[in-house]
Amino acid sequence: MGNIQKFINLRRCMKNQWLTTSELEKLQFKMLKSILTHSYKNIPLYHQKFKSAGIYPDDIKSLEDIKKIPITTKQDIKDHYPHGTIARGVDTSKCWKPHTSGSTGKPLTMVYCTKDEDYQKAVALRPNLACGQKVRDKWAVITASYQAKPKKWFQKLRIFAPEYISLFEDVNQQIEFLEKFNPKILDGYATSIFLLAKELKDQDHLKIKPKIIFTTAEMLMENMRKTIESTFQQKIYDQFGCVELGRTAWECPEHSGYHMDMDSVLMEFISNGEEVSPGERGEIIYTGLYNYTMPLIRYSIGDVAIPSDEKCNCGRGLKLMESIEGRKDSFIQTPTGKIYSPIIWTIILRPFSQINQFKVTQEKIDHIVIEITKTKDFTNETLTAVKERIDQYLGQEDIHFQFEIVDEISRKGNKKLKSVESKINIKWN
16 A cells, blocks of 8 residues: 555646646645644644634634744754654554754754555656656666665566665766666766866766766855756756655756645745745755654745745746755855855866866855865965955955865765855844
């Protein structure tokens, strides 16, 4: 029965993407009402939040009304986990419990029952199929951590059966495996595929020739996209999501933006407490629509993106995000109060082929550390040119830039590798 339900979920998700936006909004609202009623009755944290705001699920009469519900922070979840966040009566010993990477310094444990997990997997598989992946394609995934488990019958038949590679393996070991495996689908952490592509770029006879490349888990910077696509001569399909909610948005073959998974999540874009207009930057606030085991309602994830009101030429009714800007703690604020997107560092450093990889860390409002791994062509003149380009883009800000030449940009534990990180509290007003 379980495999039949998986197939039903996938078939439903594949059909939903072709509904009109209006039809998807009606489906969203129906799913929203159901999860809100369930959460009020069965999740102590949300029962408390509703009562403190003086509202009941019946007060939510449209998608817009969701703003009446208080925002949930990561600290809220940590403070009330597990008894205040998991539905009454759930046997958690039979549940799937993935952990977040802790890249924000606040790792969380999520809980999914089998029914919720099966739906999440269907949502996650939809973009792969939409971008051309076939049932039995050889599929390699570079990831942070995974547990080797006995293969199920359908995996032994190579039906949606990825082969996993640890991103902590030496890149040459990754190349050796991939040359033998010869995957049609290459999937995984954006920085890992980027570093793989850089290592392979100068090879005369490229033996790894994927037909489809998916990047995920980390922000895909424009220089990374160009390097990967030029190396493998294939377009990237970037995917966006998080452990807490699963896959939430993805690029289709039209590359017109990121389709939001409206039948699994409701996404708001907020700045200074107000919803932003299309084309404006806003923090993503998530409401999950299918995880009844551990619901997340108006959950502040810390990611920043730009919504769009454009229609994709592919014909899907799923709304679009124009672009992903990064995490809130990846923005830099200067002493004059100006805020810069992490993308600015890609623009500044993109011309320098002598720089292999970089990480920018704002330690204080007037102190920024730039770690650089260099190529053999790197010289003191390169560093001088980098400083001049920073002045060109950031102006004459009163900031001390500390450059550190390192052998490797360290990745702590299983955390995502962030190219830009700020340790100050940015004032967004």
